[in-house]
Amino acid sequence: MNASHNFRKTSAAAVADEVLGAAVGKTANILFSLRGAAVAGYPGFEELRDWGRSRKMEVSGDLGPYARRFADRLEAAGGHAHFARDGREAVEIIKAIAGRVGAASAVKSKSMTAEEISCNEGLAHAGVTVTETDLGEFIIQLAGEKPSHIVAPAIHKDRAQVAELFHEALGSAPGLDVGDLVRVARKALREQFLSADIGITGANFAVAQTGTIAIVTNEGNGRLTSALPSVQIVVAGIDKMIPELSDLPGFLTLLTRSATGQVISSYVTMITGPRRQGEEDGPKELHVVLLDNGRSALASGRFREMLHCLHCGACLNSCPVYRAVGGHAYESVYPGPMGDVLSPLLWGMDAYPDLPDACTLCGRCAEVCPMRIPLPEYHRKLRVLRAGLKGEAAGWRAQAWASMAENPLLYRAGVGAVRRVLSHVRGLPAKMNGGLPGAWTLCRELPHPQEGPDFRSWWEKRQKGPSGKPE
Amino acid sequence: MKISLLLTCTADVLYPASARACVRVFEALGVEVIFPRLQTCCGQPWLNTGRPDGARRLALHFLEVFEDAENVVAISSSCADTVRNHYAELFPDSVLLRERFQEVAGRTYEFCEFLHRVLGVKNMPSHPHPVRTTYHSSCRTLRGIGLRGVAEEYLGQMLGADFVPLAENETCCGFGGSFSVKLPEVSGRLLEDKLQNITATGASLVASLDLSCLTHLSTGAERLKLNGIRFLHLAELMAGALA
Amino acid sequence: MSNPEILERYIAMARAAGTDVECVSETELPVRLAAALPASGGNIAALSASGWPRGLRERVVARLASSGFEVTAPRKEEGGGYSWDIDRLAAAPVGIVWCEHYLADTGSLVLVSGPGMGGLATLLPEISLVLSPAQGCLGDLADYLQKTGGSPPSRITLATGPSRTGDIEATMTKGVHGPGKVVHFIIGA
Numbered sequence: 079m080n081a082s083h084n085f086r087k088t089s090a091a092a093v094a095d096e097v098l099g100a101a102v103g104k105t106a107n108i109l110f111s112l113r114g115a116a117v118a119g120y121p122g123f124e125e126l127r128d129w130g131r132s133r134k135m136e137v138s139g140d141l142g143p144y145a146r147r148f149a150d151r152l153e154a155a156g157g158h159a160h161f162a163r164d165g166r167e168a169v170e171i172i173k174a175i176a177g178r179v180g181a182a183s184a185v186k187s188k189s190m191t192a193e194e195i196s197c198n199e200g201l202a203h204a205g206v207t208v209t210e211t212d213l214g215e216f217i218i219q220l221a222g223e224k225p226s227h228i229v230a231p232a233i234h235k236d237r238a239q240v241a242e243l244f245h246e247a248l249g250s251a252p253g254l255d256v257g258d259l260v261r262v263a264r265k266a267l268r269e270q271f272l273s274a275d276i277g278i279t280g281a282n283f284a285v286a287q288t289g290t291i292a293i294v295t296n297e298g299n300g301r302l303t304s305a306l307p308s309v310q311i312v313v314a315g316i317d318k319m320i321p322e323l324s325d326l327p328g329f330l331t332l333l334t335r336s337a338t339g340q341v342i343s344s345y346v347t348m349i350t351g352p353r354r355q356g357e358e359d360g361p362k363e364l365h366v367v368l369l370d371n372g373r374s375a376l377a378s379g380r381f382r383e384m385l386h387c388l389h390c391g392a393c394l395n396s397c398p399v400y401r402a403v404g405g406h407a408y409e410s411v412y413p414g415p416m417g418d419v420l421s422p423l424l425w426g427m428d429a430y431p432d433l434p435d436a437c438t439l440c441g442r443c444a445e446v447c448p449m450r451i452p453l454p455e456y457h458r459k460l461r462v463l464r465a466g467l468k469g470e471a472a473g474w475r476a477q478a479w480a481s482m483a484e485n486p487l488l489y490r491a492g493v494g495a496v497r498r499v500l501s502h503v504r505g506l507p508a509k510m511n512g513g514l515p516g517a518w519t520l521c522r523e524l525p526h527p528q529e530g531p532d533f534r535s536w537w538e539k540r541q542k543g544p545s546g547k548p549e
Numbered sequence: 550m551k552i553s554l555l556l557t558c559t560a561d562v563l564y565p566a567s568a569r570a571c572v573r574v575f576e577a578l579g580v581e582v583i584f585p586r587l588q589t590c591c592g593q594p595w596l597n598t599g600r601p602d603g604a605r606r607l608a609l610h611f612l613e614v615f616e617d618a619e620n621v622v623a624i625s626s627s628c629a630d631t632v633r634n635h636y637a638e639l640f641p642d643s644v645l646l647r648e649r650f651q652e653v654a655g656r657t658y659e660f661c662e663f664l665h666r667v668l669g670v671k672n673m674p675s676h677p678h679p680v681r682t683t684y685h686s687s688c689r690t691l692r693g694i695g696l697r698g699v700a701e702e703y704l705g706q707m708l709g710a711d712f713v714p715l716a717e718n719e720t721c722c723g724f725g726g727s728f729s730v731k732l733p734e735v736s737g738r739l740l741e742d743k744l745q746n747i748t749a750t751g752a753s754l755v756a757s758l759d760l761s762c763l764t765h766l767s768t769g770a771e772r773l774k775l776n777g778i779r780f781l782h783l784a785e786l787m788a789g790a791l792a
Numbered sequence: 793m794s795n796p797e798i799l800e801r802y803i804a805m806a807r808a809a810g811t812d813v814e815c816v817s818e819t820e821l822p823v824r825l826a827a828a829l830p831a832s833g834g835n836i837a838a839l840s841a842s843g844w845p846r847g848l849r850e851r852v853v854a855r856l857a858s859s860g861f862e863v864t865a866p867r868k869e870e871g872g873g874y875s876w877d878i879d880r881l882a883a884a885p886v887g888i889v890w891c892e893h894y895l896a897d898t899g900s901l902v903l904v905s906g907p908g909m910g911g912l913a914t915l916l917p918e919i920s921l922v923l924s925p926a927q928g929c930l931g932d933l934a935d936y937l938q939k940t941g942g943s944p945p946s947r948i949t950l951a952t953g954p955s956r957t958g959d960i961e962a963t964m965t966k967g968v969h970g971p972g973k974v975v976h977f978i979i980g981a
């Protein structure tokens with residue numbers, strides 16, 4: 079990223095887009111209610127959240143050893159593990175595999191981790207055409223856009239826009255309904271599945287005990303991507319580790335109920351090594367690229383629990399800011415509350431200086447996060463971190479205000495002064511730019527004190543009254 | 550029973566009538582109110598803008614003023630939330646201070662919560678002059694204090710059919726402290742959505758337990774010229790009903 | 793839970809997920825199976841080669857033949873490995889497999905890999921017909937994983953209802969990449 083991200087600018091543009099707001103709001107609302115119903119229908123869900131968090135605590139406290147154990151087990155099952163320190167290394171590894179097998183085309187099942195490392199762009203440079211096969215990803219790939227939600231990547235588009243896009247890019251009839259659009263995509267993508275040299279997937283979970291990768295999809299593209307091409311490359315962050323196979327059922331429940339409100343997704347595929355002797359499907363070569371890209375550093379710091387994130391998207395669906403602006407305004411692979419925290423941590427505060435502010439601290443995300451990640455608290459901590467980086471934390475302004483506020487006499491004088499100003503000033507010019515009053519009055523008037531005396535004078539007068547309790 | 554009133558700086562500046570109403574409600578319920586006059590602001594603005602030094606200074610001042618109180622009752626949820634859920638963690642290096650803050654946090658309540666959980670008030674009398682009223686359940690009341698449905702129950706008792714629940718009542722009004730001025734366009738959108746839901750109830754009164762939200766909503770309503778709607782603290786309605 | 797209880801739960805959960813569950817006796821299976829075959833879209837049925845109880849596969853093949861369907865299946869090659877005729881498989885409107893276990897808690901079929909197990913027959917065709925024994929119902933995934941004893945097959949797929957998507961305006965639509973219709977015949981229930 080060259081210039082730093084300006085969320086005020088991108089978010090202001092996004093809230094002005096009515097189609098975007100309606101589309102995102104509708105889908106996020108549906109997913110949010112589905113999650114609510116699914117959680118209500120599972121009596122032990124709160125205990126399961128506690129259990130999940132404690133299991134992930136074990137992993138995040140020992141990330142390297144878990145990843146190495148996973149790699150050993152994967153190799154024992156006939157797969158290949160590759161450790162990548164950062165996105166660049168990961169892409170080089172993937173390009174080298176593609177080059178060695180002489181691949182010209184790849185099908186890809188949705189992976190945010192692959193997005194994180196710009197896998198498609200890297201493979202394009204190496205002459206490999208990558209086709210996204212998740213319907214949402216396919217839509218945005220045709221549109222030349224980026225995903226705007228980690229679970230529902232085309233959440234910002236409505237049906238009419240998708241129909242128009244398919245009409246232009248695939249020659250389908252104009253104005254198709256959702257069912258027809260799905261048929262068009264099925265036909266177009268089936269050909270790609272049958273001819274691709276490589277299948278690329280992410281991993282929802284990586285089981286250290288057995289070297290197993292678990293992939294969760296509804297469409298079946300994850301299954302096809304890991305069944306048809308002769309080479310499969312899995313891109314997985316090292317945070318995807320879970321200790322044992324017996325942990326999988328609990329984590330799957332947490333994931334699918336939180337993400338889409340489903341008891342389980344249509345397909346959960348557990349892959350342990352490549353195709354075995356005599357089997358007629360599955361990859362002949364299975365590679366798992368284990369990506370660090372800042373995760374080890376997170377493990378030892380104040381934001382460790384970000385490594386527990388299941389990428390379920392529940393925090394996005396619950397977030398008033400995300401619902402109002404959609405994903406693109408964040409200009410990151412990871413939007414919404416989890417992205418506000420992850421983006422500055424993975425790519426630097428310089429790249430995303432505003433995202434710690436993209437939160438009203440309403441707390442709804444923490445309420446729905448299956449792993450109980452303290453997201454509002456992390457926003458606060460990032461603000462502290464940023465103030466420290468800018469030298470503001472101990473700046474004279476903050477200190478001066480604090481000095482005044484902790485001194486009862488100065489405080490009372492200040493309160494009186496503000497009351498007098500607000501009692502008399504009415505109607506600042508609506509577009510006073512620059513300072514705080516300008517930002518406040520963009521959509522609000524200045525507040526006016528309630529009528530009558532200030533509370534302290536009233537109280538004092540009352541205490542001194544003849545009967546002790548006047549009025 | 551005694552309570553020490555945590556006035557909050559918002560009430561100090563903007564909501565003296567709400568604060569007076571809280572006092573009247575407590576007195577009507579036989580609770581003795583103490584007002585520690587050396588109190589100032591709880592420090593939330595520093596806490597939420599990445600200035601923990603400032604927040605710590607005000608937390609320590611709070612401790613000095615309120616540590617001996619039998620109960621502390623804040624008239625705005627977000628301030629109660631700050632004292633209860635955030636003070637202790639500002640002092641990671643001092644076990645002693647953390648313990649003292651946790652101890653006072655255990656005796657700190659939001660106004661309506663105190664009525665419900667400590668005083669055990671089950672019923673509010675009918676209000677003599679009910680008007681169509683809705684309720685904004687603020688984020689901090691819901692998720693900081695953990696109070697759901699209690700204010701609505703009291704409102705139903707006071708107002709009967711004149712209490713109308715608000716659609717999307719768990720969604721933020723877009724204030725968020727510094728958020729409101731850092732991202733005013735988004736804040737304004739959320740505010741507008743909230744006001745739209747309020748208008749749809751046909752209410753001419755909006756009650757809440759958070760003074761920051763009330764400020765945000767009333768100033769937004771004034772901008773949109775929704776002049777027929779008044780915004781007030783729940784205590785003002787209770788004081789009317791208990792008078 | 794006893795077997796009838798978990799079976800009942802499976803049926804409820806699978807139906808909620810969109811699977812058509814049919815409880816059949818071994819004698820009525822051929823007729824019921826024939827009734828589920830597609831009326832259009834071609835006359836090739838993709839059939840798994842392995843895992844079947846003795847004699848059942850032959851009866852299924854016979855019934856398919858009398859309904860006018862040709863069978864394509866993983867063929868055993870010289871080295872002992874299996875392979876599909878991928879063009880014939882891709883042209884089949886219906887796939888039929890045997891599935892030993894299924895899970896009550898989530899309404900899921902447990903499809904496991906293995907030579908000739910024919911997993912693709914449950915994935916590429918528009919219609920997926922799956923046959924299982926009544927006693928194959930397990931409580932949940934944990935019960936199944938316990939059976940694998942920590943050394944799982946190369947692929948285990950939990951398939952629950954038809955392939956679906958909500959990617960356009962969160963409108964649930966069936967049959968994206970996999971089958972739009974799944975019929976599960978439970979034999980002897």
